[in-house]
Amino acid sequence: MSDAQIPAKGQPEIALAPGQIPGAQEPETRTSQFMRDLLGGNAMISVLAVILALVAGAVLIAVTDEDVHASLGYFFSRPADFFVAIWESVSGAYVSLFQGSIYNFRRPTFADGIRPLTETLTFATPLIAAGLGVAVAFRAGLFNIGGRGQMLVAAGAAGYVGFAWELPFGIHLIVAVIAGMLAGALWGGIAGLLKARTGAHEVIVTIMLNYVGFYLISFLLRTPGALQAPGSSNPKSPAILPTAVFPELFGPKYNLHLGFVFAILATIFVWYLINRSNLGFQFKAVGENPNAARVAGMNVKNVYLVAMLISGALIGLAGTAQVLGTVTTGFTQGIDAGIGFDAITVALLGRSRPIGVFVAGVLFGALKAGGYSMQAAQGIPIDIVLVVQSLIVLFIAAPPLVRAIFRLPVPGHTGVARAAALTGKKAVVTK
Amino acid sequence: MSNATASTTASFSAPIALETAVVRNWKPPIALGIFAVLGLVLFVFAGREGTTTFRLSTDSDLIQLPAIPAAVAGVTITISVVLFLIAAASTALAVRAIRTPLWLIAVYAVLFLVGFLTWAAAGETIPIPGLLVGTVGLSAPLIFGALGGVLSERVGVVNVAIEGQLLAGAFTSAVVASITQQPIAGIFAAIIAGVLVSFVLAAFSIKYLVDQVIVGVVLNVLVTGLTSFLFSKLLSPNAELLNSPPRFPRLPIPLLSEIPILGPVLFRQTIIIYIMYIAVAAVWYALFKTKWGLRLRSVGEHPQAADTVGINVNRTRFWNVSLAGAIAGLGGAFFTLGSVGAFNKEMTAGAGFIALAAVIFGRWDPIKATLAALLFGFASNLQSVLSIIGSPVPSEFMLMLPYVVTIFAVAGLVGVSKGPAASGKPYVKG
Numbered sequence: 001m002s003d004a005q006i007p008a009k010g011q012p013e014i015a016l017a018p019g020q021i022p023g024a025q026e027p028e029t030r031t032s033q034f035m036r037d038l039l040g041g042n043a044m045i046s047v048l049a050v051i052l053a054l055v056a057g058a059v060l061i062a063v064t065d066e067d068v069h070a071s072l073g074y075f076f077s078r079p080a081d082f083f084v085a086i087w088e089s090v091s092g093a094y095v096s097l098f099q100g101s102i103y104n105f106r107r108p109t110f111a112d113g114i115r116p117l118t119e120t121l122t123f124a125t126p127l128i129a130a131g132l133g134v135a136v137a138f139r140a141g142l143f144n145i146g147g148r149g150q151m152l153v154a155a156g157a158a159g160y161v162g163f164a165w166e167l168p169f170g171i172h173l174i175v176a177v178i179a180g181m182l183a184g185a186l187w188g189g190i191a192g193l194l195k196a197r198t199g200a201h202e203v204i205v206t207i208m209l210n211y212v213g214f215y216l217i218s219f220l221l222r223t224p225g226a227l228q229a230p231g232s233s234n235p236k237s238p239a240i241l242p243t244a245v246f247p248e249l250f251g252p253k254y255n256l257h258l259g260f261v262f263a264i265l266a267t268i269f270v271w272y273l274i275n276r277s278n279l280g281f282q283f284k285a286v287g288e289n290p291n292a293a294r295v296a297g298m299n300v301k302n303v304y305l306v307a308m309l310i311s312g313a314l315i316g317l318a319g320t321a322q323v324l325g326t327v328t329t330g331f332t333q334g335i336d337a338g339i340g341f342d343a344i345t346v347a348l349l350g351r352s353r354p355i356g357v358f359v360a361g362v363l364f365g366a367l368k369a370g371g372y373s374m375q376a377a378q379g380i381p382i383d384i385v386l387v388v389q390s391l392i393v394l395f396i397a398a399p400p401l402v403r404a405i406f407r408l409p410v411p412g413h414t415g416v417a418r419a420a421a422l423t424g425k426k427a428v429v430t431k
Numbered sequence: 432m433s434n435a436t437a438s439t440t441a442s443f444s445a446p447i448a449l450e451t452a453v454v455r456n457w458k459p460p461i462a463l464g465i466f467a468v469l470g471l472v473l474f475v476f477a478g479r480e481g482t483t484t485f486r487l488s489t490d491s492d493l494i495q496l497p498a499i500p501a502a503v504a505g506v507t508i509t510i511s512v513v514l515f516l517i518a519a520a521s522t523a524l525a526v527r528a529i530r531t532p533l534w535l536i537a538v539y540a541v542l543f544l545v546g547f548l549t550w551a552a553a554g555e556t557i558p559i560p561g562l563l564v565g566t567v568g569l570s571a572p573l574i575f576g577a578l579g580g581v582l583s584e585r586v587g588v589v590n591v592a593i594e595g596q597l598l599a600g601a602f603t604s605a606v607v608a609s610i611t612q613q614p615i616a617g618i619f620a621a622i623i624a625g626v627l628v629s630f631v632l633a634a635f636s637i638k639y640l641v642d643q644v645i646v647g648v649v650l651n652v653l654v655t656g657l658t659s660f661l662f663s664k665l666l667s668p669n670a671e672l673l674n675s676p677p678r679f680p681r682l683p684i685p686l687l688s689e690i691p692i693l694g695p696v697l698f699r700q701t702i703i704i705y706i707m708y709i710a711v712a713a714v715w716y717a718l719f720k721t722k723w724g725l726r727l728r729s730v731g732e733h734p735q736a737a738d739t740v741g742i743n744v745n746r747t748r749f750w751n752v753s754l755a756g757a758i759a760g761l762g763g764a765f766f767t768l769g770s771v772g773a774f775n776k777e778m779t780a781g782a783g784f785i786a787l788a789a790v791i792f793g794r795w796d797p798i799k800a801t802l803a804a805l806l807f808g809f810a811s812n813l814q815s816v817l818s819i820i821g822s823p824v825p826s827e828f829m830l831m832l833p834y835v836v837t838i839f840a841v842a843g844l845v846g847v848s849k850g851p852a853a854s855g856k857p858y859v860k861g
Contacts (some may be wrong), residue, residue: 060657064664143644145784200842204788206840207781208834219827294644345652348645381663383776386656390649392633397646398639 010234045293048402049395050363057388058090061380065089099367100373111253116369118256122326124319126151126339128263131346131357133188133272133314137202138352139274140307141287145350146191147315149213149341150184154215154316155335156227157183159237159323162244163330173244177262177320183317185309187213196301202308210340218333229330234423237330246325259321262359266314271354273310283307315340344390349393363391455815459531462839463518466543470514474507474550479823489560495690506651510546514539545764548813551822562809562816563696568770570808571707572597572779575762576786576802578714579625583632583755584795585718586748587731589855591647592632593656594783599624600763602658603776606666608676608772614768617676618703618761625760626753628654635743640857649720651783659776666774678772679703703761703769710758715797727751731851734858744858759783791840795850807833 062068062122068089071081088186093198099105101120107113130147137144145148158180166176187209194200220226221235223314231240246258274280285293347362350356371385395402403410437763467777483504487496494779517539521531548557576593598622628650636643666674679701697708700784718724726747734744767774785801793800810833818826 047435060660064661145601194838194842198842200838201791204791204841207784207788208838211834212831212838213779215827215831219825344648348648383656383659383661383663386652387660388656390653390656393649394641394646394653397641397649398635399584400639 007024009069028056042399044408045399045402046396048406048408049392052395052402052405053388053391054094056391057384058094058192060384061093063159066114074210083154093380096374096377097346097367097370099370100368100377100403114253115361116373118250118254120362120368121260121364122255122257124362125257125259125263125345126321127342127364127368128358129259129266129321130315130318130339130343131267131350131361132313132354133184133316134343134347135350135352135354135357136270136283136314137307137311138190138347139280139287140283140303140306141290142192142195142202142304142311144188144191144206144308144311144315145203145341145344146173146209146213146312147318148186148215148336149206149210150187150312150315150337151319151322151340152213152333153187154180154184154319155323155331158316158320159240159331160227162240162324163238166241167243172241173258173324174186176244176324177317180323181313181316184313184319185313188243188308188312188315189305192305192312195308198305200230214333221333228335236332239330240324240328244324245328245375246321249396254423255326257321257325259325263358264322266317267354269428270314279306279395315343318343345389345393349389349396363392385410441596444765451834455528456530457525457526458687458842460518460522460525461538462538462842463521463536463539464533465512465839466539467511467514467518469525470507470511470543470546473618474511474546474564476821478507479503479550480552483552483554483557485548486556486558487560489558489695492691492695494691498556500615501549503549504710506549507546510542510549513542516545517542526706532721542744551817551824555820557816557820562693563659563692564766565812565815566805566809567623567696567704568808570764570805571704571769572639572762572782573804573807574707574711574785574788574801575765576759576783577804578710578788578797579755579757579759579762580787580790581755581793581795581797581800582714582753582791583629585728585731585851586751586755587734587744587853587858588633588636588752589643589647589858590632590752590755590759590786591644592628592650592654592783593759593786594779594781595647595651596625596628596759597763597766597779597783597786598654598658598777599628600760601766602763602774603760604764605676606673606766608768612677613675614679617768618764621760621764621777622757622759625756625758628757628760629753629756633749635750636857637748641648643857655777658774658836661776662776663789670773674773676772676774679768702771706761710761711797711801714758718797724756724861727853731853734853734856738858738860744860748858749829759786762786763774779801785815791850792837809833810836 009098017348036230066087067085071078071085075082100116102117104113104116130151132145134144135291156175161176161179162172165175181244188206188374190209191200191205195202196203196407201360211232213300214242217227218235220227220238224230227237228234231239248254249256249258249260272280274283281292282298285298286300286307290300293303319336322335322339323338326336342364346360349360349363350358368382368387371382373382375382402408459738461541477584483503483506483689484499487497487498488494517535521535524531579596580590580593602815603624604617604621607620608614611617616769617786634642634648635646644752646795660739662674681699682705688694690698690856716724718727726737726742730742730744730747737747738744772838786804789800789807792803811830814826817824817829822829
């Protein structure tokens with residue numbers, strides 16, 4: 001692939017037709033305009049991106065399926081077998097993905113059938129909280145890769161309060177949640193403070209704090225009197241006291257716990273913070289251009305610190321939800337379950353917007369829940385979920401690619417906006 | 432901490448009054464002071480008895496150096512005093528607004544290290560060559576990754592996908608080397624895999640103008656998912672055929688390998704390590720001494736200007752990002768062909784992110800980034816050596832140490848690190 005033709009190829013999509021003035025599209029009927037926007041618009045791109053990613057996943061499943069390999073051996077004598085094998089492997093996988101994440105038709109009652117959906121939301125809870133945390137940092141122009149460390153430290157703090165302190169019902173839970181969020185905020189705040197005070201790059205500091213947090217929690221988990229369960233030699237904490245456990249929202253039949261409500265509250269909070277508050281405006285200003293924000297009289301250093309504190313607290317909420325809601329029988333140093341890194345993709349998919357992050361978190365939760373049932377039922381490794389997730393983000397990030405694959409029209413207004421955005425970008429580079 | 436105090440001195444006798452701004456940097460004295468106090472706590476308040484022996488030669492060496500015994504109490508307390516003196520000297524320099532010279536910091540670091548080793552291994556023997564050989568081994572993928580990162584960022588494309596390039600290289604080199612039973616074939620496969628990951632990075636960031644950090648992060652996830660999926664589905668059931676690559680043998684270089692200490696460390700290594708030496712030198716030379724390097728850097732610093740003088744910005748970016756992927760992919764081969772001998776799920780274990788830290792720590796300079804990578808490698812090897820001889824510090828804290836040191840170094844000594852100006856910004860020809 002030669003890059004010489006790349007800009008040339010990209011041009012027709014961006015540039016307007018010759019003689020066409022931006023906004024002067026009256027000759028076009030409203031209906032066709034609407035169809036163009038619908039077909040080429042963001043919602044459509046998102047749906048198509050998910051479909052493309054699932055197709056790529058299907059290819060991967062089919063290529064590695066043993067029955068498909070076997071039928072390929074006698075392809076020319078009975079080609080139908082080959083396609084049947086592909087169909088069975090792929091449809092089997094995706095049916096179990098659906099049944100594991102949304103609704104299981106094999107169960108007799110609705111109450112049983114809907115259980116997978118609550119599993120999806122349970123998996124989505126920490127993803128949403130942590131995704132919001134990463135998104136807040138993104139908005140202030142900070143890249144928080146420290147989700148793992150922040151979650152672990154938060155899990156340690158919330159877990160300690162949860163099993164070691166004896167407090168009345170209700171208060172205990174709240175104190176544990178606050179402890180977890182504070183610990184997360186502390187861990188994120190270190191990076192923010194160092195960035196603000198010394199200019200230390202937050203990417204380095206958060207990566208380093210991941211390891212520091214991991215080894216700290218590992219040490220505490222094997223130290224009697226700290227996080228280790230009494231009388232045990234395993235690096236594992238005791239079970240959380242019942243007064244601190246997140247109650248199940250729909251009774252003991254479902255795993256969905258109070259943490260999901262916290263995730264919803266966090267989404268509303270972040271929405272307010274980003275879209276309505278003075279602080280959120282400062283975040284966005286600093287994120288777009290710290291120099292301009294400084295000239296406008298904003299305290300950029302303060303913004304860095306506060307953004308990392310809030311980011312860490314939200315990711316801390318994710319760690320708290322893990323220990324108080326999902327794994328209440330005692331946790332190990334693997335409690336973060338890679339959510340700290342998944343959160344980055346969630347935030348990217350949600351384009352760092354609160355509602356978007358919420359939807360992305362639910363989608364990834366569904367893929368995770370369904371992935372486990374796919375692994376159990378069809379023997380397809382859960383790692384395929386990572387492939388599908390990353391492809392979704394890649395495709396959504398590159399609308400021209402999706403449009404090119406499906407030969408979709410470029411929405412009229414978006415084209416103008418895009419061209420304008422590109423000139424804007426060039427202006428930045430020019431400077 | 433970084434208070435820049437500006438004082439004006441006006442001289443009345445001279446006809447022209449010059450304003451001089453005095454900038455005092457308090458970060459080095461503070462950082463040095465913290466470690467001096469840490470040393471004091473360890474060496475004096477938690478002081479240990481006995482003698483530590485530093486072994487300088489391996490048994491197979493031609494020239495045998497005698498082992499050096501060190502009395503723990505005497506050595507550590509002396510070093511502790513010297514550390515405080517250096518911190519005081521740094522403070523005195525800061526008062527006079529003179530920068531603490533780098534050699535002083537280096538001396539400080541070495542002294543601290545010697546003191547710490549003496550203290551931690553009281554009554555035991557520390558094999559210095561073993562410590563350093565392991566360091567080179569653990570640093571190798573970090574160095575390759577950091578070189579890839581430096582190249583890519585210097586040309587203006589942020590490379591967060593180092594982890595993905597390493598992992599892709601490790602996976603393909605294991606598979607190809609197993610099938611062909613030729614480690615060299617594995618190396619080429621790793622290079623191609625790294626380039627493929629880079630193609631995606633380049634295509635999405637240059638053609639589709641997607642945020643480069645996003646593409647990088649997503650690529651890491653994609654490669655992790657793909658390799659783990661294929662590992663579970665194909666490699667582990669057919670480990671004999673697909674996941675038993677031959678490892679490179681160690682190739683001692685005649686004469687050079689007999690130099691005391693340095694010989695076993697640097698010149699009794701596998702071919703990948705020798706390629707690494709060449710790669711570091713070549714990247715440095717090419718970047719700063721050739722026309723190609725000048726063009727590359729100009730594209731990364733000011734693409735508009737580069738375009739004006741007739742450099743094709745996007746083409747330069749595309750091919751250099753691919754080259755960066757090739758180097759990082761080669762580093763991935765070290766995991767399977769150089770050290771472990773078989774692919775495993777997520778076997779890079781965050782090495783790509785450490786390499787990224789080395790790039791920033793080394794201020795986008797190939798030599799400094801290599802040194803930073805060596806530091807990381809040394810620290811993690813130090814931990815494993817000390818855990819074998821039994822150290823009084825819990826192993827988790829030893830494992831934590833390199834990362835804590837990095838945080839201090841980045842915050843206290845490096846400060847604001849500025850990357851290439853146009854790194855991360857797409858270029859659209861207007």
